[in-house]
Amino acid sequence: MKISELSRRTGVPVASIKYFRREGLLPAGRATAATLAEYGEEHVQRLRLIKALTTLGGLSIAATRDVLAAVDQAESTEGTLGAISYALPVPVTAASAGDADRDAAAEAAAEADVVGLIETMDWRVPDTSPHVRGLTTALRELRRLDADYRPEGLVAYAELAHAIARLDLRRAAAFDDSPALAEQAVIVLALSGPVLELLRRLAQEDQVRRRAAADDPAPADGHA
Incomplete structure (x- = not known):
């Protein structure tokens, strides 16, 4: 053509x-x-x-x-799935050496949290993974912000992420030829992220409204 x-x-x-x-x-x-x-x-x-x-x-x-x-x-x-996963930008970039030096304790604690989580989940992830570095940076920032961060709470989120990853890979692996697989892998690994985040926010909005309704019940006669 x-x-x-x-x-x-x-x-x-x-x-x-x-x-x-x-x-x-x-x-x-x-x-x-x-x-x-x-x-x-x-x-x-x-x-x-x-x-x-x-x-x-x-x-x-x-x-x-x-x-x-x-x-x-x-x-x-x-190899295709792994290559795309590593080539795509990491959501949280690594901090500069200067930032890490200013809060070495938080950095060390975050690294320990990530290592512990990976061991708990029995994930086969190398220390060199950019996603390990990204998660470490994100957790360090949570500690620095004193955002009521609790490392034990990560496991519940990690289990949800594990279930989503299994669905993602099952969907992408159904494409045998390389070009179609690559396109599907990009959709799954890169483009579905915003969809999942929006689903999460919709669910949060639902929960907020339900809690607000529970705290402010309608009058007994049903009128506002």
């Missing part, structure tokens, strides 16, 4: 397709003339993935390039 047909099928403007190609995100088409090229289904799939990462996932071109490179190098379903 020509680039105009590729644009029509994917909903990506021709100018954007050319830009993605210049940035190394999209492979070149098969040259048919000096200024013409033919594109195939692999280009359709790759553009859908790029669109998911940049438009829906909000990733930068550089971050998208990293994710695509990781996907291209993966040799198995597990």
